[in-house]
Amino acid sequence: MAMNVTGEVGNHSQPPFSKQKKLWTLPFILAVLVVLMLGVISLFTGAYDIFNNEHGKEMFFITRVPRTIALMLTGAAMSMTGLIMHLVTQNKMVEPTTIGTTEWAGLGLLTVYLLIPSPSLVLRMTGAIVFSFIGTMFFFLLLRRVRLRSSLIVPIMGMMLGAVISAFSTFVTLYFNMSQVIEGWFIGSFAPVQAGKYEYLWFIVIVTMIVFLYANRLTLAGLGEEVATTLGVNYNRLIILANALIAVTVGIVAAVIGNIPFLGLIVPNIISMIRGDDLRSNLPWVCVLGMGTITLCDIIARAVIMPFEVPVSLILGTVGAVVFILILLRQRKHRRLR
Amino acid sequence: MSTLESQINSVNGFDASLRNRSTRAFRSARHARRYWILLSLFLGAGIAATLGLIFYNNPVPVDSPSFIPVVQRRLVAVVAMLIAALCHSFSTVAFQSVTSNRIITPSLLGYESLYSFIQTSTLFFFGATALVNFSGTGAFFLQVGLMILLSLILYGWLLSGKYGNLHLMLLVGIIIGSGLNSVSGFMRRLLSPSEFDLLQARLIGSVNNADAEYFPLVIPIVIITVSCLYFLSRKLNVLSLGKDVATTFGVKYQANIILILVLIAVLMSVTTTLIGPLTFFGFLVAMLSYQAAPTYDHRYVFPMAFAIGFCILTSAYFLLYHVFQARTVVSVIIELFGGLTFLIVLLRKRSL
Numbered sequence: 001m002a003m004n005v006t007g008e009v010g011n012h013s014q015p016p017f018s019k020q021k022k023l024w025t026l027p028f029i030l031a032v033l034v035v036l037m038l039g040v041i042s043l044f045t046g047a048y049d050i051f052n053n054e055h056g057k058e059m060f061f062i063t064r065v066p067r068t069i070a071l072m073l074t075g076a077a078m079s080m081t082g083l084i085m086h087l088v089t090q091n092k093m094v095e096p097t098t099i100g101t102t103e104w105a106g107l108g109l110l111t112v113y114l115l116i117p118s119p120s121l122v123l124r125m126t127g128a129i130v131f132s133f134i135g136t137m138f139f140f141l142l143l144r145r146v147r148l149r150s151s152l153i154v155p156i157m158g159m160m161l162g163a164v165i166s167a168f169s170t171f172v173t174l175y176f177n178m179s180q181v182i183e184g185w186f187i188g189s190f191a192p193v194q195a196g197k198y199e200y201l202w203f204i205v206i207v208t209m210i211v212f213l214y215a216n217r218l219t220l221a222g223l224g225e226e227v228a229t230t231l232g233v234n235y236n237r238l239i240i241l242a243n244a245l246i247a248v249t250v251g252i253v254a255a256v257i258g259n260i261p262f263l264g265l266i267v268p269n270i271i272s273m274i275r276g277d278d279l280r281s282n283l284p285w286v287c288v289l290g291m292g293t294i295t296l297c298d299i300i301a302r303a304v305i306m307p308f309e310v311p312v313s314l315i316l317g318t319v320g321a322v323v324f325i326l327i328l329l330r331q332r333k334h335r336r337l338r
Numbered sequence: 339m340s341t342l343e344s345q346i347n348s349v350n351g352f353d354a355s356l357r358n359r360s361t362r363a364f365r366s367a368r369h370a371r372r373y374w375i376l377l378s379l380f381l382g383a384g385i386a387a388t389l390g391l392i393f394y395n396n397p398v399p400v401d402s403p404s405f406i407p408v409v410q411r412r413l414v415a416v417v418a419m420l421i422a423a424l425c426h427s428f429s430t431v432a433f434q435s436v437t438s439n440r441i442i443t444p445s446l447l448g449y450e451s452l453y454s455f456i457q458t459s460t461l462f463f464f465g466a467t468a469l470v471n472f473s474g475t476g477a478f479f480l481q482v483g484l485m486i487l488l489s490l491i492l493y494g495w496l497l498s499g500k501y502g503n504l505h506l507m508l509l510v511g512i513i514i515g516s517g518l519n520s521v522s523g524f525m526r527r528l529l530s531p532s533e534f535d536l537l538q539a540r541l542i543g544s545v546n547n548a549d550a551e552y553f554p555l556v557i558p559i560v561i562i563t564v565s566c567l568y569f570l571s572r573k574l575n576v577l578s579l580g581k582d583v584a585t586t587f588g589v590k591y592q593a594n595i596i597l598i599l600v601l602i603a604v605l606m607s608v609t610t611t612l613i614g615p616l617t618f619f620g621f622l623v624a625m626l627s628y629q630a631a632p633t634y635d636h637r638y639v640f641p642m643a644f645a646i647g648f649c650i651l652t653s654a655y656f657l658l659y660h661v662f663q664a665r666t667v668v669s670v671i672i673e674l675f676g677g678l679t680f681l682i683v684l685l686r687k688r689s690l
C-alpha cells in the first residue's frame with residue numbers, strides 16, 4: 001500500500017510531540033467564539049416566535065435546544081470520520097459519501113424495515129451501524145488488495161460502489177413496495193429533531209473521546225502497514241477500530257438525521273491546508289469547523305424560504321460540491337496529480 | 339498464420355508464446371470463428387426477442403385494421419431500445435478505451451443530473467406552461483446542445499494544458515453531477531405539488547415513453563456519431579495503450595481524446611434525453627463484449643458490444659413483459675445485474 005500513494009500525505013514536517021503546539025491559541029478561541037455565536041443564532045432562528053408566545057420557553061427546550069445540540073454533535077462527528085478516513089486510507093478524497101458508506105447505511109435501514117415491521121430507533125440504528133461497518137471494511141479490503149494507478153481513482157470507485165448499493169436498494173424497495181419508507185431518508189434534515197428523538201447522538205461524544213485517545217496511533221497507521229508495524233502498532237487491529245468508529249458515527253447519524261454529504265471531506269481538507277497533517281492537534285479544529293459549517297448551513301436552510309425550510313443536506317451538497325472542486329483544482333496547481 | 343510462416347518459426351525454434359503473437363485482430367482462426375459464432379448468436383437472439391416484442395401476445399388478430407397501429411406503437415419502443423443499445427455500447431467501450439480503465443462508464447459524468455437540472459430549472463424559473471411548451475425538437479436539441487457544451491467546457495478546461503488529467507476530469511464531472519442534483523433537489527422543494535407531479539412525469543425515463551417525433555432527427559445523429567467512432571477504431575486501438583505509447587506511435591493524444599469524448603458526449607446526451615438514465619447497462623455490455631470478443635481491435639469489439647446490448651435490452655423487456663409480468667422494473671433489474679457484474683469485476687481486479 002505504501003508504494004502506490006502518490007504523495008497524498010503531503011506535509012511531513014510535523015513538529016515532534018514534545019513540542020506540540022498549544023491548543024488554546026488566539027485563532028482557536030476566536031473560532032470557538034464564532035461557533036458559539038452561530039449556535040445562539042441557531043437557537044433563535046425559526047418561524048415560531050418564542051418570546052411572545054405562552055409556550056415559548058417550553059418550545060425553546062423541546063425543539064430549538066435539541067436541534068442546536070444535534071447540529072453541533074453531527075457536525076463534529078461527520079467531519080471527524082472524514083479525518084480518520086483520510087488518515088487511514090492516506091487519501092484526502094475519501095469520506096462516507098465518496099466510498100459508499102452512506103449507501104450501505106441506507107441499505108441497513110432498509111433491511112431492518114424489511115425484517116421487523118415498524119422498528120424502534122435502536123433497531124434502525126443497529127442495522128445502519130452494522131451495514132456501514134460491512135461497507136467500510138469491504139472498501140478498505142478492496143483498497144488493500146488492488147494496486148492503484150492514481151489516488152483520484154479511489155473516490156471514483158467508491159462512488160460507483162455506492163451507486164451499485166443504491167441500485168440494489170432501489171430494487172429491494174420496488175420489489176417489496178417500500179419506496180415510501182425510504183424515500184425521505186437520503187435527504188438529511190434536522191427538522192424532526194426534538195427532545196426524546198435525538199439523544200443517541202450523545203454517543204458521538206464517547207466516540208470522539210476514543211479518537212482523541214488513539215489519535216497518535218491512528219496517525220501512525222496513516223503511514224502505512226510496514227511503517228506502523230515497525231513502530232510497534234498493531235496495524236490490523238487499528239484499522240478495525242477505525243472502521244468501527246466510522247461505522248458507529250455514520251450509523252447513528254444515518255438513523256437519527258439522515259444523509260449529511262461532503263462534510264467529512266471539506267472540513268478536514270481545509271484544516272489540513274492551513275495546519276498540516278497532525279491528527280491530534282487538528283482534531284479540535286476539525287470538530288469546531290465542522291460544527292460551524294453545519295450550523296451555518298442549517299441556519300441558511302431555515303432562513304431561505306421562511307416560514308418553511310429546506311433540508312440541510314441540499315445546502316451542504318451544493319456548497320460541498322463547489323468546495324470539493326476548488327480543493328481538487330488547488331491541488332492540481334500545487335503538484336501535478338497523476 | 340500461413341504454413342510457410344509456421345514452418346519458418348518451427349525451424350527457427352520460436353517458442354509457443356512468441357508464435358502466438360500476431361498483429362492481426364484475432365490470435366488464431368479458432369478465436370475468430372468463436373467471435374463470428376457468438377456475434378451471430380447474439381444478433382439472432384436479439385432479433386428473435388424483437389420479433390417477440392412486436393408480434394407476441396398482440397391483442398388484435400392480424401387481419402384486424404388496428405393490427406398495424408399496435409405494431410407501430412410497439413415498434414417505437416423497439417427503435418428506442420436500438421438507439422439505447424447503440425449509444426450505450428459504443429460510448430462505454432470508447433470511454434473505457436480512452437481512459438484505459440475498464441471499470442468506469444460515461445454515465446458517471448453527470449448527464450442525467452444535468453438533464454433533470456435543466457427540466458427542474460425550466461419549471462422553477464419559467465413556470466408550468468414553459469415546461470409544457472418546452473418539448474418538441476427545438477427543446478430536445480437545446481438540451482442535447484447544453485449537455486455537449488458542458489462536456490466540452492469540462493474537457494477543454496481539465497484535459498488540455500499542462501495540468502490535463504483524465505481522472506481529475508472524471509472526478510470533477512461526478513462532483514458537478516452530485517452538486518447539480520442537490521440544486522435541483524433544492525428547487526424541487528419549492529415547487530407546488532401539481533408542478534412537482536408534472537416534473538416527476540418528465541424525469542422518469544423509459545423506452546416506453548420515448549417520443550417518436552424525435553426519431554427522424556435522432557437516428558441520423560446517432561448513426562453519424564456511431565460511424566465516426568467506428569472509423570476511429572484504429573486510433574482507439576492505439577489510444578487504449580495509454581498516453582505515452584500513443585504519442586510514440588504518432589497519434590495526437592490530446593486532440594484525439596477530446597474528439598472521442600465529444601462523440602461520447604453526443605451519444606450519452608441523446609440517449610439520456612430520449613430514454614433516461616441507465617448507469618450500469620453500458621458497463622455490463624462492455625464487460626460481456628470483452629469476454630465474447632477476444633481481441634483488442636475496436637473494429638470487432640464495437641459490433642459485439644452493440645449485439646450484446648441489443649440482445650440484453652430486447653430479451654429483458656420480452657421476458658419481463660410476457661413471461662414474468664413485471665412491467666415497471668425492467669430498467670431496475672438491468673441496473674441490478676450491471677451493478678452485480680461491476681462488483682464481481684472489481685473484486686477480481688488486481689490493479690485499478
